[in-house]
Amino acid sequence: MKKFSSLLHNLILTPSRNTKIKLLQDYFKILDINRAYALAILSEQLSFQFIKASKLRELVYQQVDQHLFDYSYDYVGDLAETISLIWPTNKEGKSRNLSTLIENIKKIKKSEINTEFSKVLSELSNKERWTLIKICTGGLRIGVSERLVKTALADLYNKSVNEIEEIWHGLEFPYENLFQWLKNETSKPKIDFKKLFHPMMLANPIDEEKDFKRLNASEFQAEYKWDGIRVQLMVSSKSVSLYSRTGDNISSTFPEIIENTKGDAVIDGELLVGRNFKPSSFNDLQQRLNRKKVSKDLQEKFPVFIRAYDILFYNGKDLRKMFLYERRKYLEKFEKENKTNQIDLSSIIKFKTWEELTKYKNNAHDDLNEGVMIKLKNSQYLPGRKKGYWYKWKKNPKLVDAILMYAQRGHGKRSSYYSDFTFGVWKENELVPIGKAYSGYTDKELLILDKFIRNNTTNKFGPVREVKKEIIFEVAFDDVFPSSRHKSGVAMRFPRIHRIRWDKPTNEVLSIEEFKKEFKIG
């Protein structure tokens, strides 16, 4: 555990890619079971569902004064680090095995977690405690991608990283077949590719100025960019499974898909909520996400279906090397042969020029899609975000001017900076908050805002600072809904700071009534 903690600690502080690779290799050179655990952790294939941030807070409140913890957390901006530092014990020197530790935690019963997990945390040094919490909550954020881990392994054993990539999704903890092959003790692991999640093909945002001059409209096809979640459906006579974009198996969350699809194919599509293939808002879809089990009631209320974009395999045949327009024919064939209420096709937009497509992008289907996808007809199905094949063209965001009201310190790499902003519009002579944003500004603007906030604080509420009402943001947002949970009666989707309006006086900002009228909220 000590070694693995040091590894993570060093990785986080090392800017150089080569040094990171070397650190990883030095760790993986040690031939014991711990490296399998390390690999699982670094590639985020190991996490403990029952240890969540809220649970950790509960545990730490049993150890230290709640207010003192909250002050500290606000300052540090990272839950794992705050807990690891503030925990009353710091036991250096005691050595523990990473693998034993994890196996012991797996054995903890849910009912005993408060006492048992606290006991484990008390037995560790600060550094190890930080590591353990990061492992448990997932999302290490140490600047090491899965790809970098694979690269380190490949280089260490003179293999090509693509070879590892190919079999990666078919490997399972403790990866014995992988390590044996790397050491040339056995041949490359045989993987049943049909059961494998295939990394998805992703699009790059289009650069309106450059790309449209360069690209020939007739070589591309366009589809709507539906606002659901991207999924991969694997269907065969033996089994059906559904994967998220990151390769997580989400079959149990959407049983109606699993039960009702037929045929033999791998389909790429968008999961949407709706009846008779009429999608409803993302808000509705959110009711269905992240559930392990789904009641019949919920299935009735928020039925889901897949709008298919693409097909990767058809009756055992690998179509990925074919061009998109050829795959489309297979997709249509599959859909026709296996009619269900759970799959329809993403329709293709007919257009001749980019100007013509603009209209489709901006108004079609109002809030149910985020814009259009532009795909090269002659594109193979290539995993990852390769340049030059698929583009996404998002609708222009909605814009509104609002006044900065409150600020809070950010988290992660922006901890210590006042980078979380609450902004509002007028309600008579007062301001009422309409949203909160953490992004969109440049690093330089952040420094200016941070300084302004420190020098113009009029009031403090715990970690929140109220500031002089002087700064106006032009806020961009994807959508706005009525909301009974907010004082203003509105909730924005994905608000971000578009720019700072240094030029505008605060009395020109809209009132909440005007705001609702402009964005058609009843």
Add this chain to the structure above:
Amino acid sequence: MDFINHQLFIKDINVHIDPILPKKTAIITHGHADHARFGHDHVIATRQTIDIMKIRYGDKCAKKFTALRYGEKYSIKNYDFTLYPAGHILGSAQVLIEKNNHRLVITGDYKVGKDETCKNFKLVKCDTLITEATFGLPIFQHPDPKDEIQKLIQSVKININNCHIIGAYALGKAQRVMNLLRQQNYNKTIYIHGSLEKLCQYYSKEKINIGKFEKVSSKDKSFYVGKIIIAPPSALKDRWSRRFPNPIICMASGWMTVKQRAKQQGIELPLVISDHSDWNELLDTIKKSKAKNILITHGLEDALVYYCKKQNLVSKPLSIQGRSDEEIE
């Protein structure tokens, strides 16, 4: 204690403690730039603080100087002033002010832990305590500086093709790091940024063991392989640091407790070495001072104010103008 205001100004006799702007009479706790400024009429401080001010700002940085020994009383009308060691840096002092049997202590910046580069902190009992709170959060529990220095020494041993540049404040921290290295038997020459030279010479003259040092010069890059170099934090990102071969960037500071902060600043080897008290030391000092009235300034006050109130002590934050609320020297 009504005689002093939130700017540490005693109106009655026109005396300021650590004023930011030029004043008639200024009592200076120590030589750091956020406490010691240029241009006062009369500076009252320890001899070493006065020496340091003269090194930094020139002999004429004040019209008149009065050097006080630790424990020596100095009176202005019915106010008695006494300086006590603060253990922060060479020459640093706490200020005891006595008036009509009321004892008020301004700690200035202080640390309780041992430090061979200055006189160790002396606890002074009082009725009112004005304490600093640079590390006023329970997450700050400084480790033994010897262990931190060992990390550096180990890294120098392992990374034979690199050099180590340590960011450390020019006054106090730099010399403390040098002294800690000597305590751990690192006897090689330590290379320093030019801005540290005069202060290092002064520390040597004052018989502080910082060992052999040499100013970085435009030698061949390869010369610095395996060497330890100390520079002010501002120089780490400057072009200045590009002259070195494969530098490993280190920083000696209490802020290095928080990994995210180290990462933000591009520090590869954080060394948690602080010249301020940590949370437990702050609490301990408050308790042992027996003061019933605690004013908190200079740092992260909120948690400390909350803690004092819970202990039934009268407590409030004291915001001193011109000081930012964190990351100060």
